[in-house]
Amino acid sequence: MSIAAKFEIEYLQYLDPEGKLVVKEKDLPAFAKDLDHMVELYKLMVSTRVFDTKSIALQRTGKLGTYASCLGHEAAHVGIGSAMKDEDVYAPSYREYGAQLYRGVQPREVYTYWGGDERGNDYQKEPARHDFAWSVPIATQCLHAAGSALAFKIRNEKRVAVCTVGDGGSSKADFYGAINLAGAQQLPLVAVIVNNQWAISVPRSIQTGAETLAQKAIAAGLPTIQVDGNDIIAVRKAMEDALERARKGDGASVIEAVTYRLGDHTTADDARRYRGSEEVEEARAKEPIKRLRAYLESKKVWDQAKEDAWQAECDDWMDNEVNAYLETKTQPVTAMFDYTFAELPEDLARQRAEAISLESKEH
């Protein structure tokens, strides 16, 4: 018998959970040697967590609807967002705030959407303004990114479409379809599987029989890598490599970022029903912010005073965002009609008029 195909999956890590480098300093990627830049990434990871904590507090006090926390995903998300160029397009699912804040989504917009108002998806700042909105149906965004990549290829634009999907989402036909099309057509796509070990209550172990999620890319003919998703240097480096390949015309890549969902699936979920606290505590010891802080402190570019000052700045920023959200008036009832079509059809105009007349009776 001969061998028809063989594969290996590389694993990439630079920073261990204690914040110590597992490689020699000289082998760090260029961006990681720039400690000012590393501080910037750290600050965004911290502000993402402050934002997340605030979001949950808002939900618990009845000021927000269901919210999906990103606690523990900060390195993966900021690593993705910070590697992308403005002209690229991002297709997230619904948890990747770290990436989205980097691309200009404002916390007030997140609150507006999860607070029950579609205007939260009308991102005002570039480059987020040309990114996709949150995609609740699992993994569907992967194909939207693949279609976007196809558009870039047809128009010969040096742009890359990036999608993120969870470990659960990597089971869906849409994920397989996206990487398969990208492989068949050599599309400028980067598909990142943010493997946080849990799809609501279903653990990674019964999501698939595959040893890694990264290896799913092999079947699509794509380069792939598994990275420590709590190590921002590893995530960012894998992203940079994949983005460069795509931009050069060498096609798509898959990255599996291994992390852990430290919070509940959403505020409507109670993870204590299906997983033990021991597992969570073990994961918490490996979380991304602590290790990066330890590393930056060892490099003497961060300390408690800076931490306190940045925390205070984040708190002010978030207060400002929350106030802007809470002061936003509800949309008029006509809003539900006005974006159904580019032009309001006559039939719908009648229903709109009916809704307006009911409105005026109520007031």
Place this chain on the structure above:
Amino acid sequence: MAQITLIEAVTQALAYEMAHDDSVVVLGEDVGVNGGVFRATQGLQEKFGPLRVLDTPLDETTIAGATVGLAVQGMKPVAEAQFEGFIYPMMEHINCHAARMRNRTRGRLSVPAVFRAPWGGGIRAPEHHSEANEHLFTNVPGLRVVLPSSPARAYGLLLAAIRDPDPVIFLEPKRIYRQYKEEVPDDGEALPLDVCFVLRDGTDVTLVTWGAQVKETLEAADELAEEGISAEVIDVATLTPLDFDTIAESVSKTGRCVIVHEAPKTAGFGAEIAARLVEECLFDLLAPVQRVTGYDTHIPLFQLEMKYLPSVERIVAAAKKTLAVS
């Protein structure tokens, strides 16, 4: 000027629009080298290349999802489902994304895409190749559902569908793909969407239909005329958004209405038209509205399928039933 069939009109519209608008692309299974299993995209790949006429992997989910992505990036994709019975895996992307993107983002993003599918029965095809399921889309806000019934309307409506800024489900009655030819000038003139076409004027009864049933309905009108009954025939063409005014105007004149469609009866689109007539035209009606439709069964395999599809005989009988009431 050349006389062309309905399917040739589809090809002609695609070729016209691709030649005049670089953002128009066609994608689907076998649409490239093979020119589509019905030849709707014949010759297009030679003219416009393998990227603008893209043979996709064999996965309808992929086709629909990639279509949404293309459209959001400003392309005008025309996606083909090889048969209407294979459109189901596309529905998540059509219903959850194409139809909602504009609303979800308050107009920031939109999906100017066309989803084409050969539709309906009567061609002696295997299982899943004969569905009429337009009603699964007519209840979805944000979609236009269009069914042409002649070569000229196929050309004009497909051009309009491609140019429309919102997603359009374009269902092509494959039974009449090659039924007859007519002159269709390749002038790039689109027909209006959201408008019903009155194909025949009449005074005694209004026959409302769409798709392949336009053929039987017109034949029924001929038969009724021989018996001195004057039937008005309306091709709805764009089911949603519905131009109900044209139907109401006709029924107000005739006082009688028969709705003919191929899809199952219960909760078919005929039910919507009947309900609207009751809501808005009850006192103009001289007789109860009748529906001649497919039965509430799966369309049978081909030995029995012609007994399932509405026949001229059934349409004539229903029209006479409305006239028996005075």
